[in-house]
Amino acid sequence: MKRLVWNALDEQGRAAALARPVQARSDELRDGVAGIMAQVRGRGDEALLRFAAQYDRCTLRQLEVEPAEFDEAEATLDPALKAAMGEAAARIEAFHRAAAPRPVTVETAPGVRVERVLRPIARVGLYVPAGTAPLPSTALMLGMPARIAGCAEIVLCSPARADGRCDPAVLHAARVVGAHRVFKLGGAQAIAAMAYGTASVPRCDKLFGPGNAWVTEAKVQVSTDPQGAAIDMPAGPSEVLVVADAQAEPAFVAADLLSQAEHGPDSQVLLVSPSAGLLDAVAAEVERQCAALPRADIARRALANSRLIEVESLEQAIEVSNRYAPEHLILQVIEPRAWLARVESAGSVFLGAWTPESVGDYSSGSNHVLPTYGYARSHSGVSVASFQKQISVQELTPEGLRAIGPCTATLAAAEQLEAHRRAVTLRLAALDAEVSVA
Numbered sequence: 001m002k003r004l005v006w007n008a009l010d011e012q013g014r015a016a017a018l019a020r021p022v023q024a025r026s027d028e029l030r031d032g033v034a035g036i037m038a039q040v041r042g043r044g045d046e047a048l049l050r051f052a053a054q055y056d057r058c059t060l061r062q063l064e065v066e067p068a069e070f071d072e073a074e075a076t077l078d079p080a081l082k083a084a085m086g087e088a089a090a091r092i093e094a095f096h097r098a099a100a101p102r103p104v105t106v107e108t109a110p111g112v113r114v115e116r117v118l119r120p121i122a123r124v125g126l127y128v129p130a131g132t133a134p135l136p137s138t139a140l141m142l143g144m145p146a147r148i149a150g151c152a153e154i155v156l157c158s159p160a161r162a163d164g165r166c167d168p169a170v171l172h173a174a175r176v177v178g179a180h181r182v183f184k185l186g187g188a189q190a191i192a193a194m195a196y197g198t199a200s201v202p203r204c205d206k207l208f209g210p211g212n213a214w215v216t217e218a219k220v221q222v223s224t225d226p227q228g229a230a231i232d233m234p235a236g237p238s239e240v241l242v243v244a245d246a247q248a249e250p251a252f253v254a255a256d257l258l259s260q261a262e263h264g265p266d267s268q269v270l271l272v273s274p275s276a277g278l279l280d281a282v283a284a285e286v287e288r289q290c291a292a293l294p295r296a297d298i299a300r301r302a303l304a305n306s307r308l309i310e311v312e313s314l315e316q317a318i319e320v321s322n323r324y325a326p327e328h329l330i331l332q333v334i335e336p337r338a339w340l341a342r343v344e345s346a347g348s349v350f351l352g353a354w355t356p357e358s359v360g361d362y363s364s365g366s367n368h369v370l371p372t373y374g375y376a377r378s379h380s381g382v383s384v385a386s387f388q389k390q391i392s393v394q395e396l397t398p399e400g401l402r403a404i405g406p407c408t409a410t411l412a413a414a415e416q417l418e419a420h421r422r423a424v425t426l427r428l429a430a431l432d433a434e435v436s437v438a
Contacts, residue, residue, distance in 0.1 A: 095365035111400025125194030127209030143177025159186025236373025
């Protein structure tokens with residue numbers, strides 16, 4: 001990890017210190033994904049079966065997971081794992097139900113009622129990766145808020161293994177959250193299938209979930225196509241920024257940094273602290289712990305893009321964090337909650353020495369599908385609201401129109417929209433005529 005002193009850097013140096021690993025949308029990637037999209041749209045299931053053989057190295061008879069496969073997955077899964085997934089699902093459900101949007105009704109003037117009503121997105125597509133490792137937790141994080149929102153059809157895609165079956169834990173998670181249909185599909189072809197539909201895979205209105213560069217590019221392409229589908233958020237590699245003071249435990253900080261570094265070689269981790277001694281201790285601890293990790297090679301590649309940044313104060317550390325806008329922000333300082341009000345941009349925040357980022361990934365109840373690559377400046381993580389549409393409603397009585405009609409007519413006239421103005425003044429004249437006749 002590169003060691004830097006923030007106040008010794010000029011503006012260009014600071015920008016470089018907080019730069020993410022380059023995520024190039026190369027012509028090869030764009031064209032490759034576009035080619036997959038075209039084949040799925042043109043040849044449907046035939047193309048999907050061929051891609052399964054090419055990329056997942058499995059021969060499929062059909063794309064959809066059959067009921068018997070769910071039963072077999074249940075039978076082979078470790079009971080302890082099933083119990084842990086059940087516990088996590090219950091906490092995810094508890095938090096997401098409590099945080100879900102509520103209908104609103106407000107009388108903004110006498111006789112003027114304005115409302116917000118909620119409607120679920122009818123059909124949603126969830127993508128659960130299974131590249132270097134299956135991610136059943138992602139199925140829980142996506143499926144539970146979709147179920148709470150009331151989506152009529154929840155479609156889930158996850159790559160098949162070489163034996164032609166989906167990971168048993170992913171299938172169990174899909175059953176726990178009530179996914180209606182599950183397909184053995186991965187990569188850009190899964191995104192294309194859910195966005196445009198095939199004979200087997202239903203077309204979805206909005207797509208959710210993380211993935212590799214091909215999946216991310218596919219989501220970008222379908223989201224900009226009027227015939228495609230909406231997506232949850234822009235995404236990039238996983239990342240964490242830790243703000244720590246001199247009293248922080250180096251072993252804890254190092255473990256949190258490595259928990260993100262092991263995600264992938266393009267992940268990034270940053271430690272920001274006013275304590276030079278802590279930075280030194282964490283650097284040594286990272287080396288010691290990394291050597292014992294099964295995914296040490298992946299973690300070391302990520303650490304090459306990572307930083308140890310010395311600042312002059314915790315105030316400055318928070319300023320650096322807000323500028324970076326991390327996916328995960330850990331405040332491992334004395335009285336961490338006292339600093340929470342100063343946090344402006346982060347996907348999810350973890351307070352104190354006893355709150356590892358891992359609990360947010362799995363079992364605290366919050367969602368781990370979060371904006372990365374600086375998008376936390378403008379985007380939020382997945383929630384029940386992500387699976388809903390918020391529709392405004394207004395209803396006026398005659399008295400209500402008398403109350404706000406003149407204001408409306410004046411503003412319409414200022415914008416030279418005469419038909420808008422008349423839509424109000426004609427009604428006001430009709431009300432005046434009724435009064436005069438009476």
